[in-house]
Amino acid sequence: MQIIQYLINGISIGAVYAIIALGYTMVYGIAKMLNFAHGDVIMVGAYISFCVTNYLGAPAWVALIAAMAVCTVLGIVIEGLAYKPLRGTPSLAVLITAIGVSYFLQNAAQLIWSSSPKSFTSIVTMKPISLLDGQLVITGEVLVTVAVSALVMVGLTLFTGKTRTGKAMRAVSEDRDAAQLMGINVNRTISTTFAIGSALAAVAGVLLCSTVPTLQPTTGSMPGIRAFTAAVLGGIGSIPGAMLGGILIGIIETFAKAYISTQLSDAVVFSVLIIILLVKPAGLLGKQVQEKV
Amino acid sequence: MLKVEDMHVYYGAIHAIKGVSFAVNEGEIVALIGANGAGKSTILKTVSGLMHPRSGSISFCGQDITHTDAYKLIRTGLAQVPEGRRIFLQMTVQENLDMGAYVNKEVSQKDLDMVFDYFPRLKERRKQIAGTLSGGEQQMLAMSRALMSHPKLMMLDEPSMGLAPILVDQIFDIIKELHKAGTTILLVEQNARKALQIADRAYVLETGKITLSGTGEELASSDDVKKAYLGG
Numbered sequence: 097m098q099i100i101q102y103l104i105n106g107i108s109i110g111a112v113y114a115i116i117a118l119g120y121t122m123v124y125g126i127a128k129m130l131n132f133a134h135g136d137v138i139m140v141g142a143y144i145s146f147c148v149t150n151y152l153g154a155p156a157w158v159a160l161i162a163a164m165a166v167c168t169v170l171g172i173v174i175e176g177l178a179y180k181p182l183r184g185t186p187s188l189a190v191l192i193t194a195i196g197v198s199y200f201l202q203n204a205a206q207l208i209w210s211s212s213p214k215s216f217t218s219i220v221t222m223k224p225i226s227l228l229d230g231q232l233v234i235t236g237e238v239l240v241t242v243a244v245s246a247l248v249m250v251g252l253t254l255f256t257g258k259t260r261t262g263k264a265m266r267a268v269s270e271d272r273d274a275a276q277l278m279g280i281n282v283n284r285t286i287s288t289t290f291a292i293g294s295a296l297a298a299v300a301g302v303l304l305c306s307t308v309p310t311l312q313p314t315t316g317s318m319p320g321i322r323a324f325t326a327a328v329l330g331g332i333g334s335i336p337g338a339m340l341g342g343i344l345i346g347i348i349e350t351f352a353k354a355y356i357s358t359q360l361s362d363a364v365v366f367s368v369l370i371i372i373l374l375v376k377p378a379g380l381l382g383k384q385v386q387e388k389v
Numbered sequence: 390m391l392k393v394e395d396m397h398v399y400y401g402a403i404h405a406i407k408g409v410s411f412a413v414n415e416g417e418i419v420a421l422i423g424a425n426g427a428g429k430s431t432i433l434k435t436v437s438g439l440m441h442p443r444s445g446s447i448s449f450c451g452q453d454i455t456h457t458d459a460y461k462l463i464r465t466g467l468a469q470v471p472e473g474r475r476i477f478l479q480m481t482v483q484e485n486l487d488m489g490a491y492v493n494k495e496v497s498q499k500d501l502d503m504v505f506d507y508f509p510r511l512k513e514r515r516k517q518i519a520g521t522l523s524g525g526e527q528q529m530l531a532m533s534r535a536l537m538s539h540p541k542l543m544m545l546d547e548p549s550m551g552l553a554p555i556l557v558d559q560i561f562d563i564i565k566e567l568h569k570a571g572t573t574i575l576l577v578e579q580n581a582r583k584a585l586q587i588a589d590r591a592y593v594l595e596t597g598k599i600t601l602s603g604t605g606e607e608l609a610s611s612d613d614v615k616k617a618y619l620g621g
């Protein structure tokens with residue numbers, strides 16, 4: 097029974113990684129950049145939610161919406177101020193800037209909220225479900241997290257597949273110049289992508305801290321890196337890939353913590369990533385795209 | 390309709406277009422011919438707003454568009470079928486057409502019928518991923534996609550590139566039909582013979598400068614052009 101309990105826990109944390117990875121993958125697919133600050137947007141989302149519930153006494157759904165709103169604006173501002181001026185420059189310059197933004201957000205959070213951990217109250221009020229005389233426990237957080245991540249995946253798939261804006265995003269992702277010739281405003285499309293990715297980061301932040309209730313300025317960084325790993329594992333740029341990668345990384349991490357060692361769990365996660373990339377360089381569900389000349 | 394005056398375009402330090410002036414009048418087919426690397430594509434990219442000139446001016450239908458970005462230009466009736474087709478390979482044929490109609494907000498059945506009328510083969514392949522089409526079909530899709538916005542001026546960059554002779558003939562027939570239906574055409578070609586056959590007027594471009602101009606017939610019978618572009 098223990099093993100099934102680990103599996104459930106793994107899927108639950110994996111579902112959070114999946115939501116983060118979906119944001120990573122969308123931004124990478126459309127803006128063609130690794131936004132290393134994505135994990136820190138998660139942390140900001142969690143702090144906003146924390147403040148709205150604890151200081152304003154607002155209900156959980158208000159806190160969630162506030163976190164999403166703040167992160168959406170934050171995402172657009174980061175893109176506009178830090179990344180947009182670098183459009184067309186070597187990707188290394190953009191990557192270093194993204195790392196800079198990541199530190200900036202962590203330091204700003206430290207200044208505003210101090211580095212001492214806050215205890216986050218879960219936004220889920222659902223009672224845990226006990227199965228087989230209490231041998232298996234499925235918490236409300238597990239159910240909500242898994243449901244939300246599935247919903248986000250389906251929503252993004254429909255959005256990019258069916259709507260005019262979503263299709264324009266795919267067009268920009270494939271060929272920026274050709275997209276412009278169609279009348280698509282590339283800058284605005286990239287901005288919209290950051291807005292969506294950051295709103296998802298807020299949702300992920302709230303769910304992450306509902307599952308693991310310690311909140312501090314570095315809260316987003318490891319989950320951010322694991323989610324990035326998940327996106328690469330699943331095939332970066334692929335929506336179902338991000339989902340699959342997230343769940344797998346969550347399960348692998350949980351089992352590594354349980355059966356190998358807590359300290360080594362990240363090493364195990366990265367080893368798995370390296371092995372899979374050796375066999376399938378484009379990731380599990382990634383398309384093998386040849387580089388354009 | 391389109392007027393380019395003393396246009397200079399650079400790629401970093403490379404001076405690719407060195408003071409080019411030309412015009413396209415409403416209702417014409419104008420050809421721009423020249424060897425590989427002469428700067429034909431650069432001119433089209435600059436007119437369509439994907440690049441901007443360092444100096445000189447471009448106007449379209451009386452409006453100065455020298456510094457207008459590409460995504461705005463399509464709304465003024467200027468469409469480009471880029472070199473190498475540049476269709477969205479991972480999207481379906483239908484989705485490519487949807488993108489062509491992006492500025493119309495909605496894809497009307499009437500417009501779809503129009504392009505399927507020109508290119509019936511695409512109708513059968515509507516649901517197919519564009520990357521799986523043959524070269525000729527991809528060119529047809531690129532042209533259809535540009536047609537969806539009802540351009541006043543359509544600029545085509547080497548539409549015959551890499552196509553079998555029979556397909557080249559088909560594509561040129563369609564260009565003539567589009568022209569008859571009222572679209573003004575600016576045609577860039579390395580296939581000078583075909584281009585001069587259908588062009589009202591033509592310009593010859595050599596390493597960033599226009600060296601000759603005249604009616605299609607005049608140029609086709611000019612000794613210089615014969616030697617350099619028509620194989621003697």
Ligand SMILES: Nc1ncnc2c1ncn2[C@@H]1O[C@H](COP(=O)(O)OP(=O)(O)O)[C@@H](O)[C@H]1O
Nearest residue numbers: 400403405423424425426427428429430431432
């Ligand atoms: N992206 C680029 N960067 C630098 N130089 C370029 C680039 N694209 C084209 N050029 C140069 O500009 C000149 C004109 O190229 P192009 O317009 O593509 O010619 P054409 O379409 O007539 O074959 C060539 O010398 C080419 O090497």
Ligand SMILES: [Mg+2]
Nearest residue numbers: 429430431472
């Ligand atoms: Mg060319």
